[in-house]
Amino acid sequence: MTKDATRSTVFVVDDDQDLRDSIQWLVESVNLYAETFSGAGEFLAACDPQREGCLLLDVRMPGMSGMELLEQLNACGIRLPVIILTGHGDVPMAVRALKHGAFDFIQKPFNSQELLDQISAALKLDAERRRQRCKMDVLHAHYQALTHREREIMELVVAGDSSKIIGKKLGISPKTVDIHRANIMKKLNVHTIADLVQSRLALKEG
Numbered sequence: 516m517t518k519d520a521t522r523s524t525v526f527v528v529d530d531d532q533d534l535r536d537s538i539q540w541l542v543e544s545v546n547l548y549a550e551t552f553s554g555a556g557e558f559l560a561a562c563d564p565q566r567e568g569c570l571l572l573d574v575r576m577p578g579m580s581g582m583e584l585l586e587q588l589n590a591c592g593i594r595l596p597v598i599i600l601t602g603h604g605d606v607p608m609a610v611r612a613l614k615h616g617a618f619d620f621i622q623k624p625f626n627s628q629e630l631l632d633q634i635s636a637a638l639k640l641d642a643e644r645r646r647q648r649c650k651m652d653v654l655h656a657h658y659q660a661l662t663h664r665e666r667e668i669m670e671l672v673v674a675g676d677s678s679k680i681i682g683k684k685l686g687i688s689p690k691t692v693d694i695h696r697a698n699i700m701k702k703l704n705v706h707t708i709a710d711l712v713q714s715r716l717a718l719k720e721g
Contacts, residue, residue: 525538528557529576541631554579558570570596571600594644595641597612598630599613600625606622618633657702664695665698668696669715671685673711
């Protein structure tokens with residue numbers, strides 16, 4: 516299947532060529548894209564954080580192990596969902612990988628449908644994460660458009676102060692506060708005070 520960098524891709528990193536070929540065939544049999552790599556270094560050299568998808572990762576490989584690759588991806592801020600592929604004896608290591616943010620682990624030999632189901636779930640997670648990051652980028656851009664006075668008033672509105680109280684605190688009229696509040700909500704593209712509060716919480720968390 517021809518690869519398309521704009522579509523979600525299932526990246527497979529495993530030193531076993533037969534397994535790589537088998538997984539690629541399985542993935543492409545359900546009309547998904549797959550790219551395979553024989554080792555962690557090869558994957559890192561080609562990795563583009565902007566590409567959507569998920570990663571199927573073998574734990575034990577020559578050179579950089581799957582665990583080391585997972586830690587390297589975390590250090591670089593690359594948040595592809597990672598499905599660990601492990602032999603029976605590697606289960607403790609796979610559990611450790613989960614603690615480092617892996618999406619799931621599947622034991623070899625795996626059930627084809629189970630693997631496809633987990634790949635589907637991982638791709639959905641990646642798409643949702645990217646949507647949320649896009650929303651946060653837009654929200655941050657809108658917040659940056661607020662004036663210093665608008666940010667002051669936003670904090671007081673979120674804290675629950677009325678226009679009258681805000682006006683007294685800032686030495687302006689309640690009507691002026693209302694005008695600023697309307698501008699704030701327009702710039703942030705929110706329609707209710709509850710939406711404004713949620714946006715402010717999201718900005719703090721993001």
